Amino acid sequence: MRVRFRIWRQDNARVKGGFRDYEVDGLNEDMSLLEALDHLNEQLVLRDEKVVAFEYDCREGICGQCGVFVNGRAHGPHANMTTCQLHLRSFADGDTITIEPWRAAAFPVIKDLIVDRSAFDRIIRQGGYISAKTGTAPEANAIPVGKEVADRAMDAAACIGCGACVATCKNSSAALFTAAKINHLNTLPQGKPEQHRRVSDMVQQMEEEGFGHCSFTGACEVECPEGISVANIAEMNARYLKAKLFG
Amino acid sequence: MSLFLRKWMVALTGLFLCIFLVVHLSANCILLLPEAVARGMYNAYSTLLRESPLIKVVAYALYLSIILHVVFALLVTIRNRRAKPTPYAVNHHGENSQWAAQNMGLIGIFILVFIVVHLANFWARIKLGMGEGVGLDAQGYVDVYAVTSSLFHNPYYVAFYSLLMIPLGFHLHHGLKSSLKTLGFYHRSGLRVLARVSLFYALIMSVGFGVIPIIVYFK
Numbered sequence: 001m002r003v004r005f006r007i008w009r010q011d012n013a014r015v016k017g018g019f020r021d022y023e024v025d026g027l028n029e030d031m032s033l034l035e036a037l038d039h040l041n042e043q044l045v046l047r048d049e050k051v052v053a054f055e056y057d058c059r060e061g062i063c064g065q066c067g068v069f070v071n072g073r074a075h076g077p078h079a080n081m082t083t084c085q086l087h088l089r090s091f092a093d094g095d096t097i098t099i100e101p102w103r104a105a106a107f108p109v110i111k112d113l114i115v116d117r118s119a120f121d122r123i124i125r126q127g128g129y130i131s132a133k134t135g136t137a138p139e140a141n142a143i144p145v146g147k148e149v150a151d152r153a154m155d156a157a158a159c160i161g162c163g164a165c166v167a168t169c170k171n172s173s174a175a176l177f178t179a180a181k182i183n184h185l186n187t188l189p190q191g192k193p194e195q196h197r198r199v200s201d202m203v204q205q206m207e208e209e210g211f212g213h214c215s216f217t218g219a220c221e222v223e224c225p226e227g228i229s230v231a232n233i234a235e236m237n238a239r240y241l242k243a244k245l246f247g
Numbered sequence: 248m249s250l251f252l253r254k255w256m257v258a259l260t261g262l263f264l265c266i267f268l269v270v271h272l273s274a275n276c277i278l279l280l281p282e283a284v285a286r287g288m289y290n291a292y293s294t295l296l297r298e299s300p301l302i303k304v305v306a307y308a309l310y311l312s313i314i315l316h317v318v319f320a321l322l323v324t325i326r327n328r329r330a331k332p333t334p335y336a337v338n339h340h341g342e343n344s345q346w347a348a349q350n351m352g353l354i355g356i357f358i359l360v361f362i363v364v365h366l367a368n369f370w371a372r373i374k375l376g377m378g379e380g381v382g383l384d385a386q387g388y389v390d391v392y393a394v395t396s397s398l399f400h401n402p403y404y405v406a407f408y409s410l411l412m413i414p415l416g417f418h419l420h421h422g423l424k425s426s427l428k429t430l431g432f433y434h435r436s437g438l439r440v441l442a443r444v445s446l447f448y449a450l451i452m453s454v455g456f457g458v459i460p461i462i463v464y465f466k
């Protein structure tokens with residue numbers, strides 16, 4: 001199988017970047033997209049050219065490191081999937097595959113396809129945890145949590161922080177990420193004591209990082225590898241109002 | 248609360264305008280009645296509105312809502328643009344979201360043009376007394392019916408009034424459901440109902456406002 005990669009190359013945030021085309025042959029459809037990029041990089045090394053910088057860790061859809069914009073979609077053409085789970089069988093022989101880094105003012109390019117997502121870390125630092133010392137794992141039924149509550153918390157906790165929500169959003173809004181992190185904890189009894197401060201501080205940090213407003217286009221929910229619902233954003237809005245009125 | 252408040256203002260004012268449109272369309276339905284009945288009813292109703300102190304308050308709330316909606320929508324849109332300074336070379340957002348949701352600002356500009364022309368046609372003539380004078384009907388009411396009817400016998404105005412209800416429909420379809428989510432309505436099955444209600448509402452409003460000029464034209 002043969003494809004043409006159109007890849008964004010940029011040395012760092014201070015210099016201009018641009019697309020470069022690479023014809024890559026000798027691929028097969030069972031390769032993942034990242035393996036195809038590995039293949040390209042091996043050839044670039046042999047030709048003494050700079051390799052394409054892209055990020056990954058687990059390559060099994062759980063760590064959230066690997067996001068890039070592939071042919072006009074965050075994480076590629078499928079809904080609810082990470083880039084590392086995307087295989088060449090999703091493309092046709094001879095296709096051009098355009099790969100761009102996440103685009104957002106809050107995510108400056110570090111190099112090529114790698115962006116700096118530490119804005120997310122700074123949001124987490126404002127309350128994406130509980131401050132009580134919990135020691136080792138307690139007896140599971142010490143604090144009863146209803147099934148529905150546990151499910152809702154787990155659905156939000158599934159966020160892997162990949163940044164696809166910001167990447168796909170026309171406003172580069174981080175509302176889905178922030179809402180998932182807030183609702184995960186605020187839904188559970190362990191998160192309740194700090195719930196108001198958590199939502200106020202995390203939302204404030206989200207705004208200070210320069211992400212846009214949420215327009216509820218719903219694109220984030222489609223591209224999110226975990227399928228986290230935009231209803232979480234509405235819930236965050238309700239929690240924010242409650243925190244400001246009664247917090 | 249500042250940044251959050253901006254989006255809340257867009258939602259609150261937008262929602263108020265959505266409610267206003269229901270009342271407005273209901274009143275416009277009088278225009279569908281046979282001319283003999285419609286003229287009297289329509290003029291009596293509009294006189295009632297103009298003379299009611301309550302409606303005076305509501306009218307000012309309405310002017311203010313339009314202005315605040317546009318101002319805050321502009322602020323929101325500017326911030327959103329700044330947050331995404333580099334567009335993608337290839338972007339298939341049609342595959343993950345609705346067109347209306349992606350283009351509320353552009354759609355809003357069409358509606359703004361409509362509102363300006365619409366106010367010039369009616370409000371400026373009837374309330375501010377600008378342009379051609381407005382006569383009285385047989386009962387002595389200001390003949391707003393004649394203003395409407397003559398306007399909608401001009402095919403250009405019929406086309407303008409009817410066609411611009413298409414962007415309105417798109418704006419309302421996304422706007423109604425989005426505003427409630429902005430204001431914190433997050434009940435899961437309620438949101439599914441809301442999506443259908445928004446579509447229904449947008450269809451009624453755009454088709455309703457859109458066909459009345461055409462019907463009046465052929466009356």
Ligand code: HEM
Pocket residue numbers: 214215216254257258260261262264265268316317320321323324351352353354355356358359362418419421422423425426427429430
């Ligand atoms: C009859 C007139 C109008 C009605 C009923 C209306 C209604 C609404 C509603 C309900 C929303 C949703 C708010 C939210 O998502 O929280 C909205 C959003 C919006 N409106 Fe309007 N609107 C009207 C006119 C206009 C005009 C004249 C403009 C601009 C010139 C405008 C620009 C916008 C924009 C840009 C948004 C989206 C903000 C975002 O990105 O989420 N609207 N409108």
Ligand code: FES
Pocket residue numbers: 055056057058059060061062063064065066067082083084085
């Ligand atoms: S590399 Fe871990 S999710 Fe893709």
